[in-house]
């Protein structure tokens with residue numbers, strides 16, 4: 001009965017309502033796109049990888065030396081930029097002769113950081129050298145340098161001078177410190193690791209601060225600089241003008257160590273429960289402590305021994321006790337009862353027992369090689385990391401196949417391995433060529449890039465601006 005009433009009432013109101021009008025909406029025209037000054041071209045129809053390199057046409061005046069700057073320009077060269085490395089005649093980048101392994105030949109230190117570049121020798125303090133540099137400034141898109149503070153200005157290449165010659169020029173620099181009390185200091189890798197917060201948080205609690213093998217100060221800052229450069233290049237497509245790009249090594253290291261600054265702030269609200277120091281009952285001090293091999297994230301981890309550890313320094317594996325696979329871990333290591341035991345079943349319950357848990361895991365991993373452990377764990381999605389030696393990485397076929405490890409041939413030293421481009425662009429495969437000999441491309445660049453005639457090149461040569469000063473006869477004979 002009630003339902004009949006409702007149905008009647010519904011049909012009465014429906015009768016009173018005017019019939020619904022179906023309005024047909026016209027397709028709206030897409031709003032006119034605001035131009036950003038560079039309309040993108042139509043998508044290329046060329047096969048992938050054959051539409052030119054990503055940075056093709058970009059010319060870099062490379063004033064870098066040692067590691068940080070060269071890391072940056074090598075990457076840009078791999079991406080297709082024409083990197084013109086300026087070196088002092090007869091001397092070159094100091095690393096050419098540092099840590100030499102083959103007598104009289106460019107060191108691996110140099111060759112592995114300067115691939116795919118061209119080398120021109122110019123004395124930047126010689127008047128003719130200065131004139132050539134001015135021409136290079138006008139011709140190039142980017143100047144990259146990592147001299148000690150003030151050195152570029154002392155060469156006369158101030159920002160004002162460069163910008164006047166070429167308003168489109170991007171001037172990119174690595175310095176040890178940004179503006180502040182230490183801005184004038186010279187800085188090397190380990191200085192940056194220490195000043196950027198990495199060393200104070202690396203190592204074991206009861207030992208001294210440690211530097212890491214990964215060159216986060218030099219190569220890390222070079223990477224930051226490369227990003228700054230391509231970003232400035234992109235902005236230039238709108239503004240038409242260059243800008244200064246500065247990466248301080250201290251800033252770069254701190255950026256990479258940001259999780260430790262996170263922990264510094266967490267300390268104000270209590271102990272860092274994922275640090276094994278918490279489980280061991282050791283009180284925390286005022287600063288983020290060194291955490292040994294504790295994982296920096298929320299999933300506890302540690303390095304444990306594998307079969308052969310007594311004689312092989314790399315027979316170890318990093319083992320992560322990720323919560324979702326805890327049950328699988330318990331089964332694998334022969335502790336199925338830990339799945340339900342209140343002392344082990346949940347992540348918070350495990351935190352005070354991490355030492356004991358990893359000792360138990362280690363009893364299991366010690367019965368197998370690191371690769372066997374990896375196979376067993378990966379079958380259950382348990383994340384583990386075998387400690388791979390440089391030898392193992394050099395021989396790893398998959399790294400050769402992807403171009404991450406590349407063999408190149410050098411006229412002086414023969415074949416050597418280098419690290420190719422770790423950044424893979426699907427439409428711009430990396431171009432990895434051997435490093436240049438000192439001044440190998442001097443004449444080629446003077447002629448083809450700067451347009452000097454053969455007569456002018458001869459005059460430049462005679463001026464002493466691109467060649468090493470003759471050794472006095474006595475010294476040469478000695």
Ligand code: COA
Pocket residue numbers: 065066067068069086087088089122123124125146147148149150151154155174175176185186187188189218
């Ligand atoms: N022709 C003539 N002179 C040249 C030249 C050329 N082609 N190229 C470089 N030089 C000169 C410079 O003009 C400068 O001379 P000046 O001091 O009289 O002005 C000198 O060579 C280079 O100086 P500098 O950068 O101080 O070299 P260094 O070997 O004394 O110091 C560093 C090396 C790395 C400590 C320093 O360059 C630095 O702190 N750089 C910034 C931070 C950095 O990148 N560090 C990491 C390096 S991996």
